[in-house]
Amino acid sequence: MSDTSIRHLQTLSLIPREPRRISSTEIRRQLAELGYGVTHRTVQRDLQRLSTVFPLVCDDRELPHGWSWKRDGAAIQLPHMDPATALTFCLVDEHLKEMLPRGVITRLAPHFDQAQAALEKSGSKLAHWRDRIRRLPRYQPLQPPEVAQDVVEVLYEGLLEGRCLEVAYQPRHGEERVYRVHPLGLAFRDAVAYLVSSLWDYEDVVPLALHRFKCANLLDEQARVPAGFSLDDWVQKGGFDYQPTAEPVELEARFAPEAGYHLQETPLATDQRLEYEPGNSGWLRVRAEVENTHQLRWWLLGFGDKVEVLRPSTLRREMASVAEGLSQLYG
Known part of the structure; x- marks a missing residue:
């Protein structure tokens, strides 16, 4: 294959799909970085020639003119897709x-x-x-909330480019507010997507639900990342969950046979310890160090009367209070 043909393929690979576009000047610059030292005029001629063969369009409504693949145009496929x-x-x-x-x-x-x-x-x-193949949720699946796609596109662009955003956001409680957002990451939990962010000049990192953004504007200001921030660390340390105590807790609980069997195959933690209670009841006693989160409570409550929390005492009292409330509801 000739150098010209290879250059043409490189040129095609640089052209984005509508509505994005790229100028011939930028194509020439990127080709130069790839080792193709051609003139701007040569690039222009290449583009005109390629547009007669491939679904390329030139937006000449403003300067500099921009080239794009047609939105519905077939992409080149090299090599053949196996x-x-x-x-x-x-x-x-x-x-x-x-x-x-x-x-x-x-x-x-x-x-x-x-x-x-x-x-x-x-x-x-x-x-x-x-x-x-199918992936099945363990809990009741929820329908995803409606999100404004034009707003989400701006949020994603801010995250991708590392730029600040000025947004209108509807908190769960209270009136709509205007925030200056430093986007740090995206997280998906069940049916809801969150933009993990810091606000204004604060160091605190918060999750903002995408469906609560009402509008968003991309700013020129670079987003500020808190020192030492890692999305993985933030999630693992309970960023999504309010934690009554900052430290993990030693959970001890009794599980009915049908509720606790799965813990033999999918442990609650790496230090989990299981033992059957004396007699033929089949109940399991489980001990493990776990994060003290709302998610832990949801998980335990999902077993109903098939689990009894023994320790810590604060969590046992919480479970007892919930059970008392349920008893009053159902009479």
């Missing part, structure tokens, strides 16, 4: 789209279509793989 690659694209399309910036989804849309077609034509056993 069944394994096609299956991966299809699974991303089904399960991961909400985790990707809107611009990425737009650019990948033709590949998703090609992946589906490639699987259907391949005759491979992988073509039926998606029909044979």
Whole structure:
């Protein structure tokens, strides 16, 4: 393959899909970084020639003019998409789209279509793989809240580019508020997505539900990341959960056989200890060090009368109070 042909392929790979665009000047700069020292005029001629073969469009409504792949234009596919690659694209399309910036989804849309077609034509056993796998939630699934896609796109762009945002946000309680947001990460919990952020000049990190953003504007100011911040560390330290105590607690609880059996296969913690109670009741006594969170309480309450918390005493009293309240409700 000639150097010119390779340069043309490199040029095509630099052009984004609508509504994003790239100028011929920027294409020339990026080609130079790749080792192709061509003139601006050469790049312009290449683009004109390529647009007669590929679905490229030039937006000349303002300077500098910008080039894009047509929104619904077929993407070039080199090399041919094999069944394994096609299956991966299809699974991303089904399960991961909400985790990707809107611009990425737009650019990948033709590949998703090609992946589906490639699987259907391949005759491979992988073509039926998606029909044979399912992920099932343990708890009652909830419908995701409605989000304003135009607002979410701005939020994702701010996170991607590391820039501040000025937003209107509706807290769970109270009136709508205006925040200056430093986006730090995205987190997905069940049916709700959160923008993990700090506000104004505060060091505190908070999760903001995407569906509560009413509008968002991208600012030129760079987002400030708190010293030593790590999204993984923040989540593992209970960032999503109010913790009555900062330290983990030593949980001791009794589980009925049908409720506790799964803990033999999926332990509650790495230091979990299990033992059957004397007699033939089949009840299990479980001990483990766990984070003292609301999620722990939800989990325990989900077993109803099939679990009894023994320690810590504060948690036992909480469970007893809930049980008393339920008894009053149901008479």
